[in-house]
Amino acid sequence: MKHTATLTLLGLSLLLGACSNKGDGTPSIGPDPKLPAPERGLLPSMKIAEPTPWGTQKPTVPAGFTVSAIATDLQIPRQTLVLPNGDILVAEGRGGKAAKLKPKDVIAGYIKSKGNTKVKSGNRLTLLRDADGDGVYELKTVFADQLDAPYGLAFANNKVYVANQGELVSFDYQPGQTKASAPPTSIAMLPSEINHHWTKALTISPDGRFAYVGIGSNSNITERGMEAEVDRAEVWQIDVTTGAYKPYATGLRNPTALAIQPGTGQLWTVVNERDELGPELVPDYLTSVREGGFYGWPYSYWGQNVDARVMPPNPKKVAAAIKPDYSLGSHVAALGLDFSQAVMGEKYANGVFIGEHGSWNRAVPVGYKVIFVPFANGRPSGAAIDFVTGFRDAEGKTRGRPVGVTVDPRGALIVADDLANVVWRVVRNP
Numbered sequence: 001m002k003h004t005a006t007l008t009l010l011g012l013s014l015l016l017g018a019c020s021n022k023g024d025g026t027p028s029i030g031p032d033p034k035l036p037a038p039e040r041g042l043l044p045s046m047k048i049a050e051p052t053p054w055g056t057q058k059p060t061v062p063a064g065f066t067v068s069a070i071a072t073d074l075q076i077p078r079q080t081l082v083l084p085n086g087d088i089l090v091a092e093g094r095g096g097k098a099a100k101l102k103p104k105d106v107i108a109g110y111i112k113s114k115g116n117t118k119v120k121s122g123n124r125l126t127l128l129r130d131a132d133g134d135g136v137y138e139l140k141t142v143f144a145d146q147l148d149a150p151y152g153l154a155f156a157n158n159k160v161y162v163a164n165q166g167e168l169v170s171f172d173y174q175p176g177q178t179k180a181s182a183p184p185t186s187i188a189m190l191p192s193e194i195n196h197h198w199t200k201a202l203t204i205s206p207d208g209r210f211a212y213v214g215i216g217s218n219s220n221i222t223e224r225g226m227e228a229e230v231d232r233a234e235v236w237q238i239d240v241t242t243g244a245y246k247p248y249a250t251g252l253r254n255p256t257a258l259a260i261q262p263g264t265g266q267l268w269t270v271v272n273e274r275d276e277l278g279p280e281l282v283p284d285y286l287t288s289v290r291e292g293g294f295y296g297w298p299y300s301y302w303g304q305n306v307d308a309r310v311m312p313p314n315p316k317k318v319a320a321a322i323k324p325d326y327s328l329g330s331h332v333a334a335l336g337l338d339f340s341q342a343v344m345g346e347k348y349a350n351g352v353f354i355g356e357h358g359s360w361n362r363a364v365p366v367g368y369k370v371i372f373v374p375f376a377n378g379r380p381s382g383a384a385i386d387f388v389t390g391f392r393d394a395e396g397k398t399r400g401r402p403v404g405v406t407v408d409p410r411g412a413l414i415v416a417d418d419l420a421n422v423v424w425r426v427v428r429n430p
Contacts, residue, residue: 031380168187250293264378
């Protein structure tokens with residue numbers, strides 16, 4: 001009976017998905033995307049990822065770079081952090097506990113689960129060390145365990161900061177340490193009831209005083225009511241000494257990664273936008289984050305484009321909505337963000353790397369790669385460049401799904417792959 005029910009759900013999802021525009025697979029990317037009219041239907045188009053092992057294959061990187069797997073057999077690696085001595089911490093785990101509201105949620109959950117790893121959540125931090133600098137990380141050890149779906153990572157004040165799905169904590173850290181010497185210290189509790197979007201992105205201000213935490217919404221578009229969205233769809237600013245916090249910016253549906261721009265101290269984020277308005281709506285985006293700024297969710301998208309599904313409407317909020325800086329394309333599911341450095345070479349010296357986990361809710365898949373968005377004069381400038389690809393092939397076989405991206409000052413890009421449970425290292429050739 002279970003098998004029959006699964007097939008029924010799958011057949012229904014494919015049938016209903018076929019009723020909507022499939023999209024051509026070339027989403028509008030850049031500062032001024034062309035936004036089509038919204039499409040409404042019973043279900044969005046859905047495309048099941050078909051996981052397959054990497055085997056002897058590797059991701060594809062640009063000429064002049066080499067990619068290697070520096071850690072395998074992990075337990076859902078999400079984000080990484082390069083410590084001052086070059087060691088790498090990997091946050092591993094899966095969170096969320098939102099109940100399914102409607103039949104479409106059950107179907108969508110099934111579709112998404114087919115493209116995810118079956119490995120058990122690690123709920124831990126793993127430390128990787130390359131002691132002799134030859135690119136082979138010979139030590140892989142658990143730095144801390146018994147955490148609660150850790151995701152965001154940051155380092156400052158001789159501490160490792162970790163954003164669990166319900167709490168911001170810190171570990172005291174001494175150079176060269178391979179295991180936490182004590183349980184974590186609680187800094188602030190984070191919204192965790194329901195946790196439709198459970199990931200908690202994290203970065204630290206340049207002076208080490210404030211943590212910025214990205215907190216996603218509890219729904220696609222307020223299906224659980226606005227009372228479930230209190231303190232959500234926001235970036236919080238938290239004093240790491242006192243735990244006092246305030247909303248730093250609001251109306252950000254799911255800010256999945258945060259980074260501070262070198263030299264300016266400006267906060268940036270990538271945001272996963274809403275679903276069920278068609279394959280080309282709504283663009284996920286990269287944007288600077290203004291203190292006190294409102295970015296539209298749930299009332300509008302990409303500035304003042306009203307979402308008619310939200311009742312009652314709020315014209316004052318819509319009028320105040322800030323248009324994001326750079327469209328990444330709809331449904332690419334950007335989950336990683338880091339600013340580059342000169343060690344990555346002239347072409348990639350000024351800009352950001354973004355990990356795109358990949359779509360599930362459109363018939364022509366997008367994402368499933370790491371891109372580079374060049375900057376000029378402190379802003380995105382020019383077309384995005386594919387930097388790490390090959391995670392999904394033309395036949396729909398999915399070998400990996402990139403999440404966090406971290407630039408190693410020694411000259412490498414670290415990429416977490418939570419489908420293959422691998423950490424990849426992309427390095428410039430000598």
